Amino acid sequence: MNMHAKHSADATTVEEGLAIQEEQAKFDDDFATETAMSNTLLTPRFYTTDFDELDAIDVTSVRKDWDALIAQMESDPNKGHFKKNEDWDHVDWDGMEPQLKAEFIDFLISSCTAEFSGCVLYKEMKRRGSNKDITQLFQLMARDEARHAGFINDALREAGLRVNLGFLTQSKKYTYFRPKFIYYATYLSEKIGYARYITIFRHLEANPEHRFHPIFKWFEEWCNDEFSHGEAFALLMKTDPKLTESFANKLWIKFFLTAVYSTMYVRDHQRPAFHAALGVDPDWYAHEVFTKTSVLTGQIFPLMLDIENPRWQRNLERMQRANVQIAQGKKAGGFGGFVKRMIGSARAGAAFVSLYTIPAIKHDVPDSTVLRPAY
Numbered sequence: 001m002n003m004h005a006k007h008s009a010d011a012t013t014v015e016e017g018l019a020i021q022e023e024q025a026k027f028d029d030d031f032a033t034e035t036a037m038s039n040t041l042l043t044p045r046f047y048t049t050d051f052d053e054l055d056a057i058d059v060t061s062v063r064k065d066w067d068a069l070i071a072q073m074e075s076d077p078n079k080g081h082f083k084k085n086e087d088w089d090h091v092d093w094d095g096m097e098p099q100l101k102a103e104f105i106d107f108l109i110s111s112c113t114a115e116f117s118g119c120v121l122y123k124e125m126k127r128r129g130s131n132k133d134i135t136q137l138f139q140l141m142a143r144d145e146a147r148h149a150g151f152i153n154d155a156l157r158e159a160g161l162r163v164n165l166g167f168l169t170q171s172k173k174y175t176y177f178r179p180k181f182i183y184y185a186t187y188l189s190e191k192i193g194y195a196r197y198i199t200i201f202r203h204l205e206a207n208p209e210h211r212f213h214p215i216f217k218w219f220e221e222w223c224n225d226e227f228s229h230g231e232a233f234a235l236l237m238k239t240d241p242k243l244t245e246s247f248a249n250k251l252w253i254k255f256f257l258t259a260v261y262s263t264m265y266v267r268d269h270q271r272p273a274f275h276a277a278l279g280v281d282p283d284w285y286a287h288e289v290f291t292k293t294s295v296l297t298g299q300i301f302p303l304m305l306d307i308e309n310p311r312w313q314r315n316l317e318r319m320q321r322a323n324v325q326i327a328q329g330k331k332a333g334g335f336g337g338f339v340k341r342m343i344g345s346a347r348a349g350a351a352f353v354s355l356y357t358i359p360a361i362k363h364d365v366p367d368s369t370v371l372r373p374a375y
């Protein structure tokens, strides 16, 4: 195969997409890879699970919707889309305000890591499984995530950076999650990913003067991929009603919603210059994304977080301040830094408990999970 003639956007399988990127790996950058390697509560992680249990899923009860979704993914509307073309405006990296540049690069590296984390998990499921329905789905999702990660790496390369995906696969720590936690966490990250990308895309459509980098022009098709992946996980969860109906699992769902929403809030508030350049107030953005994600996840989750409750915003802000304190403690080092970090951690924990104990809003889940991207 002539790797130079091909781009990861044109790859039809995950293996091909990764091989093309592997070929470019000689230009990798240590800084970007180190950033992607870091494991904190706020950075994207790599997951592993009980693949046999996943492989045993029987999709018969959702067959009609399943086949329609797989057919749409197989038709591959975004093949060839994730690469630079004439819409890719020149990026003046050297002229970019340093704080914005640092935050934007951090955003790109963390997005690339998150895309690649999905790619690795899905590819592994496809490799280990023997259930045709499951392996086919995971192959298709891994294909998409490899393209997404490849495209972000294209953008990073212009800034002289690049995440070494092969190295990450081998060296980054993997967190084990039981399959049901993978469903909740991955389903949520796909749907919140859709909500995040479409909110930025619509905002920049209305305010193009804030589009400081061309990658945002690609967000619409991008988020449609994530939307489909979320649909697939909704169907997988639908095959086992216990997953969303038992008392204990409802508590887990609430836990994952609270953890994913609050992590996003804290992480986004670490990038003030990035949001200012986009012309987006991070509090407005968080509220928008939570609102959309709550509506979407109503397709399968029997509860929504009460984000209008006054305790919600108040404790997000507490958690954010606690996080600043933890970061200051880390930076300061020594005994004083340690104490500061511990106090910050305790405060963040208390804020999380307060968020988690806000009564949730119960609702009836529709018979069919099927949704269309409507935002």
Ligand SMILES: [Fe+2]
Pocket (backbone or CB within 6 Å): 115, 118, 144, 145, 148, 225, 226
């Ligand atoms: Fe993706």
Ligand SMILES: [Fe+2]
Pocket (backbone or CB within 6 Å): 118, 145, 190, 225, 226, 229
């Ligand atoms: Fe995805």
